[in-house]
Amino acid sequence: MAAQQGIKTYSPGRIALKHVFLLIPAVVIMAVTLNTVSCGNSGLLTPVNSDSNTPTATPTTGTGALAFVTNFKDGMVSSFTRNITTGVLKLRSQVTAGAKSGPKGVVAAPSGSFLYVANNADNKIYQFSINPTNGTLTPLSPASVNNGSGSAPDEIAINPLGTFLWVTGAGNGNAGNGTVTTYAINSSTGQLTNNGSVKGFRSPFGIAVDSTSSFVYVADHVAGLVYWYSIGTGGALS
Numbered sequence: 581m582a583a584q585q586g587i588k589t590y591s592p593g594r595i596a597l598k599h600v601f602l603l604i605p606a607v608v609i610m611a612v613t614l615n616t617v618s619c620g621n622s623g624l625l626t627p628v629n630s631d632s633n634t635p636t637a638t639p640t641t642g643t644g645a646l647a648f649v650t651n652f653k654d655g656m657v658s659s660f661t662r663n664i665t666t667g668v669l670k671l672r673s674q675v676t677a678g679a680k681s682g683p684k685g686v687v688a689a690p691s692g693s694f695l696y697v698a699n700n701a702d703n704k705i706y707q708f709s710i711n712p713t714n715g716t717l718t719p720l721s722p723a724s725v726n727n728g729s730g731s732a733p734d735e736i737a738i739n740p741l742g743t744f745l746w747v748t749g750a751g752n753g754n755a756g757n758g759t760v761t762t763y764a765i766n767s768s769t770g771q772l773t774n775n776g777s778v779k780g781f782r783s784p785f786g787i788a789v790d791s792t793s794s795f796v797y798v799a800d801h802v803a804g805l806v807y808w809y810s811i812g813t814g815g816a817l818s
Contacts, residue, residue, distance in 0.1 A: 646715040648686055650697055655680035657697055657708075659715035675717045677706045678724065685735035690742040694720075694770035698733035698747055705733060705747060705763070707770055725772045731759055734785055739793040742767060744815035746796055748784040749777070758784045760798055762815040775814045781807075 647660040647669055657677045660669040677683040682701030688694065688710065695717060697706040704724040708717040727733040731749035738745045745765055751757030758781025763772040786799035789811075796817055798807045809817035 646692075646710070646712075648688070648695060648715065648717075650677065650683040650686045652683055653681055655682055655699075657683060657686065657695070657717060659717055661715060672714050673716050675708070675719070678702045678704055685733070685747070687736040687738050687745070689738065689765065689770065690740055691767070694765075696736055696738075696745060696772070698727070698736050699724075700732050700734055700750065703727050703729060703731050703733060705736075705772060707772055709770060720770055725763070725774065727761055728759065728777070730757075731761070733761075735787050737787040737789045737796065738765075739789045739811070740791060741793050744775075744811070745772060746787055746789070746815070746817075748787050748798065750783045750785065751781070755782050756780050758782050758800065760784055760787065760796075760817065762817065764815060776816065778809070778817050
């Protein structure tokens with residue numbers, strides 16, 4: 581395992597920002613796990629008040645006119661258009677993102693052309709192209725990459741250059757079973773290539789990349805630690 585440094589947090593429990601997401605001049609990506617979604621329902625969706633409900637926002641280029649939501653229980657991803665004046669969302673379409681009770685983390689490439697979803701249940705990362713007009717998602721070919729048996733991928737971070745993507749793998753919560761996997765992104769096709777993993781975590785959850793594309797920060801909610809890594813060749817963490 582690569583060398584690590586840790587900061588003990590106040591509480592080892594998971595801390596989730598609920599019912600809040602950051603609206604920025606960009607394509608807004610919300611990772612929200614929902615119990616049910618109605619295909620005929622337009623406007624805002626009310627998140628379920630549960631430990632799996634974790635809205636997040638990811639900056640990408642664009643006007644902020646699109647939003648995407650992972651639907652945890654039904655295994656789908658919902659696409660919305662957003663009124664950039666009023667902020668109102670309108671449901672446009674849904675596509676499958678792997679096994680039910682699985683889709684969690686979601687992030688878009690800085691170009692706004694591709695979307696990636698981590699499925700905790702089937703250990704895969706699903707990859708889509710984005711229609712810039714209505715947000716419709718089309719699976720790439722292949723539609724997914726395997727994050728590793730039993731890895732339970734959870735949250736995703738992408739660097740501002742759109743060249744690398746990192747995924748936390750919760751494992752089973754036991755010491756040493758958690759992972760953070762690095763993927764290289766083909767800027768033309770959007771396809772992901774696995775560039776190896778950092779191992780030895782208990783259950784890594786939150787993950788973020790700094791604005792200079794130099795460092796990655798990982799929160800392990802079982803260990804109660806935050807780890808930081810420098811980004812090297814091929815996106816390798818050390």
